[in-house]
Amino acid sequence: MDQSGDRPDDTAVSESAARAAQELRVAFSLLRRRIREVSGTQDRTQDLTPSQISALTLVSKSGAATASALAVAEGVRPQSMATTLAALDRYGLIRRDPDPGDGRRQLVTLTDAGRERVEGTRQARSEWLARAFEERCTEDERQTVIEAMALLERLTRS
Incomplete structure (x- = not known):
C-alpha cells in the first residue's frame, strides 16, 4: 500500500x-x-557436456553461424565457445565452412550426425x-x- x-x-x-x-x-x-x-x-x-548440448541445440536452431555469434547467443566467451565447438567437431556433429561473405570467418553448421x-x-x-x-x-x-x-x-x- x-x-x-x-x-x-x-x-x-x-x-x-x-x-x-x-x-x-x-x-x-x-x-x-x-x-x-x-x-x-x-x-x-x-557423452556430451551440458554446454556442448546447448551449443549443438543452438547451432540447430540458428543454422549457419559464426563461432562469435554463437558465443554471443550463449553468453559465453569466444574462447569457451571455441573449445565447445572443437569437441563437437571431434565427435563429427558439426562442420565448419568458409563464410562466402568473408573468407576469414567460418560458418558452423550441423552434420547429418x-x-x-x-x-x-x-x-x-x-x-x-x-x-x-x-x-x-x-x-x-x-x-x-x-x-x-x-x-x-x-x-x-x-
Missing part, C-alpha cells in the same frame, strides 16, 4: 502471484533437470514427457496443463 493506505504500491504483487511465480520456477527447474536426465541416457556412446543427435534427443524428451502425462495424469489434469500453457504463453508475449 502507499503511505495513505488507499491503494497497492506499484511494485507490490499479490501473495498468489508471488506463490505462482515461485512454484512455476521450482517446477520448471525440476522438469528441466529430469528432461536432461532422460536425454542424457539416450546415447551413452557420445549432428542433426540426428539433436532430433533423437528432442524425440526422446518428447516421448518421455508424453508418457509421463499419460501415466501420471488424468485427462482433466492434462487439459488443465494445456490451459495453463496458454496462460504462460500469454505471459511471455507481454
Whole structure:
C-alpha cells in the first residue's frame, strides 16, 4: 500500500502471484533437470557436456553461424565457445565452412550426425514427457496443463 493506505504500491504483487511465480520456477527447474536426465541416457556412446548440448541445440536452431555469434547467443566467451565447438567437431556433429561473405570467418553448421543427435534427443524428451502425462495424469489434469500453457504463453508475449 502507499503511505495513505488507499491503494497497492506499484511494485507490490499479490501473495498468489508471488506463490505462482515461485512454484512455476521450482517446477520448471525440476522438469528441466529430469528432461536432461532422460536425454542424457539416450546415447551413452557420445557423452556430451551440458554446454556442448546447448551449443549443438543452438547451432540447430540458428543454422549457419559464426563461432562469435554463437558465443554471443550463449553468453559465453569466444574462447569457451571455441573449445565447445572443437569437441563437437571431434565427435563429427558439426562442420565448419568458409563464410562466402568473408573468407576469414567460418560458418558452423550441423552434420547429418549432428542433426540426428539433436532430433533423437528432442524425440526422446518428447516421448518421455508424453508418457509421463499419460501415466501420471488424468485427462482433466492434462487439459488443465494445456490451459495453463496458454496462460504462460500469454505471459511471455507481454
